[in-house]
Amino acid sequence: MTTILSDYMIHEATMALLPAACIDYDTIAIEKNHKRYIRKTPHQLIKTACLEHCATYEGRREAVMHHTGFKRKVPIPINPSQNLFTFPTHSPTDFKCSWIFYHHVLTILPAPASTENVSVRTTVVFHNGQKLPLNVSHHVFEKQMERTGMCMWRFGGV
Numbered sequence: 132m133t134t135i136l137s138d139y140m141i142h143e144a145t146m147a148l149l150p151a152a153c154i155d156y157d158t159i160a161i162e163k164n165h166k167r168y169i170r171k172t173p174h175q176l177i178k179t180a181c182l183e184h185c186a187t188y189e190g191r192r193e194a195v196m197h198h199t200g201f202k203r204k205v206p207i208p209i210n211p212s213q214n215l216f217t218f219p220t221h222s223p224t225d226f227k228c229s230w231i232f233y234h235h236v237l238t239i240l241p242a243p244a245s246t247e248n249v250s251v252r253t254t255v256v257f258h259n260g261q262k263l264p265l266n267v268s269h270h271v272f273e274k275q276m277e278r279t280g281m282c283m284w285r286f287g288g289v
Contacts, residue, residue, distance in 0.1 A: 138171060147232065148229060191209070195207070208286045218233065
């Protein structure tokens, strides 16, 4: 039986937050050694994590926009001192939006041209070997990684 959590605190082992179209839960949190099912949306969890680290989501987003000029799909420095940087795969208001935690990404692979599953356009490979197929173009995902790297440089991540 799957345990469903009413809340979840993002931490250093959080690798991704995925939206879930399920009546019992709204998010699947991918961790190094676990999957967690949570009754809050990924966006709600990101906002709460920012507050737990003494800032609002809106304040973090505005600061990144001010210093980088990014306007859409803005990376969020949840807690730079702990290297908690995340970025959205889609607009944060889009139900399909997943949040990926930068430091866990080892590499990204484009879907083979002959793939039968057209909804998989990029596969994220995490440092622990886990693979996460996503319906995001390889180019867009690369750009999000690059933008998050710039954000980390600006906000003091390692």
